Amino acid sequence: MPSRYLLHFAQAHDDFRLPELQSVAELYGITYSLPPREEDRDPTRPFMVIDLEDEEHARLLARRCILIKAVYEFYGQGSTYDELHEANRKSEPLWTRYVEDTSFRFLVTSSQHKIPQSRQRDVIESFAYMGFLGKIEMKNPDILLICFEEYEDRKGTTRAKYEGDGSFRQVFFGRLLEEGSARQLIGKFDxxxxxxxxxxxxxxxxxxxxxxxxxxxxxxxxxxxxxxxxxxxxxxxxxxxxxxxxxxxxxxxxxxxxxxxxxxxxxxxxxxxxxxxxxxxxxxxxxxxxxxxxxxxxxxxxxxxxxxxxxxxxxRKKELTDHQKELCLQHSLSPRPQKTPLTLRYRDDQPYIxxxxxxxxxxxxxxxxxxxxxxxxxxxxxxxxxxxxxxxxxxxxxxxxxxxxxxxxxxxxxxxxxxxxxxxxxxxTTAEQHPPPSFKPPQVEDDQEVHVPAHKDFREKYFQGFKPKLEEEEP
Amino acid sequence: MVRLLTHNILACHAKDCNTNNFPLEFKDVQLEIREAEFNPEFLKGFLPKLEWKALVDTAIQLGDTSLPLEQPEMLDDEFLKNLHHVLLEIHVEEGSMTCPNCKHVYPISNGIPNMLLAEHEIG
The missing domain is CATH 3.40.50.150 (Vaccinia Virus protein VP39)
Incomplete structure (x- = not known):
């Protein structure tokens, strides 16, 4: 029976998130399914709820995916807190085992937005129906419950403190399973x-x-x-x-x-x-x-x-004459040691380059x-x-x-x-054996229409500042 | 570097040198032995790619006689450990490799072979 897990992505390289998820899942033989609704699969959003067969699979993803910040056991989501609470009540079988005697910490947070302390308190109190009896621990709690409000990306706009507070796109709730440990590798390989x-x-x-x-x-x-x-x-x-x-x-x-x-x-x-x-x-x-x-x-x-x-x-860029070819052949067969500073510097290499x-x-x-x-x-x-x-x-x-x-x-x-x-x-995808490529530049018939990719002559385009070619002016 | 695994999958590639261009012959070698992680699954997977006779002959030339002349059918632990040592732990640091056919010499310096071809050797 698959369970749902909440992925929190790092705020970077959103176009790489799903390919990485697919690759790491394939590597470990993990089957997963993305949310059915298109908008919930949007990889530019910081959260995604996916189905996995096993909690251990969620942990493996967190340990190997560079773009996963953390993985949570998913309890519910909503566009309002009422919707969230309704979903969370249905998830009671998932969290009821923590009610009796588990120390916990409760966090209300958000991406790209600061929630005022007073409202954070109100939100936490609105979860009172869960009836957790364990101790509240700010350091090293047994479990960490997170309520995450997702706001529209407002990067680059100026706004007053707390402006738009509460008008989030979606709010997610779950229990921290594992923080993504692969992200530390970014520092290691700096x-x-x-x-x-x-x-x-x-x-x-x-x-x-x-x-x-x-x-x-x-x-x-x-x-x-x-x-x-x-x-x-x-x-x-x-x-x-x-x-x-x-x-x-x-x-x-x-x-x-x-x-x-x-x-x-x-x-x-x-x-x-x-x-x-x-x-x-x-x-x-x-x-x-x-x-x-x-x-x-x-x-x-x-x-x-x-x-x-x-x-x-x-x-060579240009073909040599037969005489030049002969000279080059002689040189490559019996190269004279060159004493320019450049060759002395790279004396590990052969004299003939x-x-x-x-x-x-x-x-x-x-x-x-x-x-x-x-x-x-x-x-x-x-x-x-x-x-x-x-x-x-x-x-x-x-x-x-x-x-x-x-x-x-x-x-x-x-x-x-x-x-x-x-x-x-x-x-x-083929199991057939194929011959090595010839590496010859493709021969093109004059009347053949050939697709010219945008990366052709990339270097030249870069130096020209990617300006479109100017139409030749009429004299 | 230049381990025997590498040596076993490189052939002379000079223009028109298509037959008898493998194995390249080591000359004037300086060897180093460096420990590598033992991974029997990797070795078993790579076995079908190896030219066995070339590997055994080259190992013998470099002074290691631990491999059987015929590739065994039973891959026991002792065989795999010997194979591991020959393929991955013997490093040719200096010397050269010569093509048995066209006699092109590929020099090895600080463990890196120079396999570049001269202008007249490319097609």
Whole structure:
């Protein structure tokens, strides 16, 4: 018999709440159902009442979901206190066991609003019919009962103290089951406290949300093809997964000391042994011997802050003449040691450094999906960030880069105004083996209509300030 | 780093090097042994992906003879512990890996192999 639980979400990343709930539930094999009414399922609201089979499941959610602040046993809700009390009376079988001899604390609180003390007292007294006989304890009570008033979001408006008090949208009542403990990880993985990071390292809360989308857990093998400074490796290995990382630029993973920076940071978190290996290579020319190796591919392609570091792949922007090619071949076969300060600084690398060319974002994204279909085990997940221009984005942008057997299961926007980035989760739904991708730029027939996604040439659009192209003026 | 698990799933990927391009041959190696968490479920799940002969030969080359030449049908605890040690606890920190076919040398420095291809080696 399922019971109802009240989820209190953290005031952040509301578009990520339901995908995270779905992922963590799948990870632990938890079945849940969302409220039947559309407006009660609205993920921008701070509270949601869900059905779960087991109290233990509610606790698991609270321990793993980054965006859950607390989980409560749900007693009732209403748009007025009369409705709430009516519902709460029907829930008597749930709370009657606390009546006799349980110390308790009663809290009346709200989001984005301060309730005057006098009304808090009135509200508490209106629950007198519950007849709790136990001691009232402000510190360490046996149970904490919370009455939570939800107000419309009035951020950015000026208002008098207590203005609008009592005209809440909904009031919820329940007993605290467990505070969300996963949120503490945001502090633990704070980039500023990390021994090794770079200017494109991802903030900890988002990297933890990504880790949850991968279903990271002990015994899983993950891969990050744009490892950089390893932002994705730390939360995923914390959850027990093993991670393999590669990057076209080994310096990002190494840093300047003998022990690679990624390993030093993983050591700080006690997970160095779970970073299986790091390797320098271009993912479009990769040495994987076979496919179906990984449970998840998780990456933040170096194009979102395309701004700071666009993606690169091996090759040249312009074809060389045959003579130039011959010279390059000679150089790569017998490189002369270069004594510029730059090469001395990176003397761990080979003297020969092959040329690279930009890797356009929409090609990269489409290649990544094909690569994931090859490298993922059936049922595995591809989790990555895609920056998009808010004005131009359409859902078809995401669907246009899919291929057969790869389905989008979540697409959450982190909104920065004129641009944003989408955390895309794609599941490999096919059990068939697929060949590795060719990584060739798609050939397009001239008369063919091709969908141009809003993330194409994102880097250029960013630098132009996302201004629409001006119509050419008539002379 | 460069554990034998990694070594077992990497092949030479230079242009037109498609046969006899695995396993890469370790040379001039410096080894380190580092403890890792034992997870028998992970090992059992990964077994079908391994090229067994390549793993055993490489382990022997690096001085570990604990694995049987044929992959056993019964996966007892002792076997899994040996497999765990070979796959996850032996780290090649320095040295190189050479392709048996095209002889491309992939150098390993501070535990990180450089698998980048030169301009003339990409397709």
């Amino acid at each position: 980039v500023k406290k990390r021994v090794y990071y770079g200017n494109t390292s991802m903030e900890s809360e988002i990297s933890l949300l990504m880790a949850n989308q991968t279903l990271a857990s002990p015994g899983k093998l993950l891969y990050d093809p744009f490892m950089g400074t390893g932002s994705m490796a730390y939360p995923t290995t914390h959850f027990g997964a093993l991670v393999f990382g590669s990057d076209i630029d080994g310096r990002q993973m190494r840093g300047k000391q003998k022990t690679p920076g990624v390993i030093r940071a993983a050591t700080q978190y006690g997970t160095a042994s779970r970073v299986i290996d790091l390797a320098t290579f271009d993912v479009t020319h990769n040495p994987w011997r076979c496919g179906e190796l990984f449970d998840a591919i998780v990456t933040d392609p170096p194009c979102k802050y395309g701004v700071r570091a666009g993606a690169k792949r091996l090759g 092959p040329p690279t060319k930009p890797y356009e974002l929409s090609h990269l994204a489409a290649d990544l999906v094909l690569l994931a279909r090859y490298l993922l085990k059936p049922g595995g997940r591809l989790v990555f960030f895609l920056p998009t221009v808010t004005e131009e984005y359409e859902d078809v942008d995401i669907y246009a880069m899919l291929c057969e057997g790869m389905d989008v299961i979540a697409n959450s926007l982190q909104d920065f105004g004129s641009w944003g980035r989408r955390l895309v989760t794609i599941k490999k």
